[in-house]
Amino acid sequence: MNKAKIFSAIAIVIRLCLGFLFLYSALDKILYPARFAEVIYNYRLLPVELLNICAIIVPWIEITIGVTLLLGVWVTSSALLLSGLTVVFIGLLLSAIGRGLNIECGCFSLDSEGSLVSWKRIFEDVLILIGGIYLIWHQIKKPARLES
Amino acid sequence: MDGKMSNFKTLKITVYQTIILVLIAVISGVGFNQFSPNGLKLITPFRRLSIGEQHLKIPIFLSRKLFKPQSLDSMPHQPRELQLNETYAHFQNRSALFIDARTSAEYKAGHIPQAVSLPLESFDYQTPPLVDFPVNQMIITYCEGVSCSESIDLAVHLNEIGFNNVFIYIGGWEEWQPAGYPVKEGDQP
Numbered sequence: 001m002n003k004a005k006i007f008s009a010i011a012i013v014i015r016l017c018l019g020f021l022f023l024y025s026a027l028d029k030i031l032y033p034a035r036f037a038e039v040i041y042n043y044r045l046l047p048v049e050l051l052n053i054c055a056i057i058v059p060w061i062e063i064t065i066g067v068t069l070l071l072g073v074w075v076t077s078s079a080l081l082l083s084g085l086t087v088v089f090i091g092l093l094l095s096a097i098g099r100g101l102n103i104e105c106g107c108f109s110l111d112s113e114g115s116l117v118s119w120k121r122i123f124e125d126v127l128i129l130i131g132g133i134y135l136i137w138h139q140i141k142k143p144a145r146l147e148s
Numbered sequence: 149m150d151g152k153m154s155n156f157k158t159l160k161i162t163v164y165q166t167i168i169l170v171l172i173a174v175i176s177g178v179g180f181n182q183f184s185p186n187g188l189k190l191i192t193p194f195r196r197l198s199i200g201e202q203h204l205k206i207p208i209f210l211s212r213k214l215f216k217p218q219s220l221d222s223m224p225h226q227p228r229e230l231q232l233n234e235t236y237a238h239f240q241n242r243s244a245l246f247i248d249a250r251t252s253a254e255y256k257a258g259h260i261p262q263a264v265s266l267p268l269e270s271f272d273y274q275t276p277p278l279v280d281f282p283v284n285q286m287i288i289t290y291c292e293g294v295s296c297s298e299s300i301d302l303a304v305h306l307n308e309i310g311f312n313n314v315f316i317y318i319g320g321w322e323e324w325q326p327a328g329y330p331v332k333e334g335d336q337p
Contacts, residue, residue: 033181033188034209041207044297048205052192060177064169077165102251104269 011138014131018082019069021108021128022062028110029059039106043092044099061085069135076139083132090125093117186211199229199300199316206304225312227289227303235288235317236329244286244315245278247306249298252335260290260324261332268298268305276309286313293322 029036037055040046046054061081068078089107096103096117105115107124115121181187189212194205208215230238238244239260246263248255255265266277268291278285287306291298303314317324325331 030180030184031186033184033186034211037188037192037207038209041209048194048207049191051207052188053190056181056188056190057174057177060173060180061170063176064173068169074165074169076162077169080162081166081169 007138007141011135014134015069015072015075018128018131018135019066021066022069022082023066025108026059026062026066029055029106030063032110033059035110036106039104039110042101042103043096044101045092045095058085076136079132079135079139083129083136086125086129086132090122090129093122093125097122185213188212189215197226197300197304199227199318202300204300206301225307225314227300227307227314227316230288230315230317232317232319232323232327235290235319235324236327238286238288239329244288245281247287247289247302249289249291249302250296250321254292254321256333256335258325258331258333259321261330262337263290264337265335266302268302271302271305273305273309278306278311281311283310284313285311286315287311288315288317290317290320290324293320294318296320 033055037051040054041051065078065082068074101117103117105117105121107115107121109115193208193215195208197204197206239262242262246260248259248263248265249268251267252265271277289299289303299316299320303316306314
């Protein structure tokens with residue numbers, strides 16, 4: 001197996017893992033938008049008026065990323081969006097830790113005690129970010145051709 | 149030159165595709181929200197509340213179905229602020245129910261004696277707490293100190309579920325403990 005094939009195989013595994021992860025993360029938030037809006041409120045960063053619209057749209061960005069990654073469509077754009085979103089999440093977590101907030105993360109599900117903001121959550125997000133950057137790198141390295 | 153042009157074109161397409169993905173997410177999200185039984189109002193409704201110097205906007209997290217415009221009216225008997233000496237007087241007279249809005253771990257490490265632990269994150273409108281108490285029960289909430297907001301949020305929640313005699317001890321644990329007033333450790337009030 002040559003190097004290029006190994007890199008491609010890694011990219012497929014990362015793409016599928018991240019795809020499933022983002023779909024899974026969006027489920028709770030879509031089912032219980034009011035709970036998710038409250039989680040965002042606890043970060044105390046957004047103006048109160050924008051909490052709902054944010055709680056309505058963010059999970060669907062995750063769904064869009066999940067579906068496109070699983071289907072292998074527009075992978076570069078999807079990975080770019082994933083990386084951007086993850087950078088925002090890392091920023092939010094750092095700011096919450098910096099302010100000593102003991103709040104629910106709202107990262108993957110909405111179960112209060114199990115997923116409080118912590119360095120572990122940041123570590124997970126950094127892994128996701130590395131996955132996203134790998135996908136972008138792999139797509140760009142591919143022989144120059146336009147994506148379908 | 150051709151390579152550069154092609155790179156530029158690829159980048160342009162990637163940016164366009166990313167924008168389209170975001171648009172798809174926005175349209176799907178707003179569309180789904182319109183039909184979902186748990187759908188929210190797009191702009192978060194809120195109520196104004198003034199506690200001492202602080203002027204707050206308290207968001208109302210109710211689905212569109214449960215939200216009534218009268219929820220926006222200023223709260224009847226809205227929670228008020230208490231100072232240390234007033235709080236201590238109520239503590240001595242046992243005239244109020246003290247509620248610690250911090251986490252269970254913080255409560256365990258030290259709290260005002262008599263205070264019941266009710267961490268803000270455990271508050272649930274579906275299974276409201278303190279159902280055995282009359283609605284005019286005097287309640288004093290507190291959290292860590294002036295910089296925390298759990299006591300305010302909890303007081304607002306308690307007010308929303310019907311309690312009409314709710315106070316917030318703004319100074320909180322950071323003021324009570326150094327003042328030399330009684331404290332208690334463990335998970336019992």
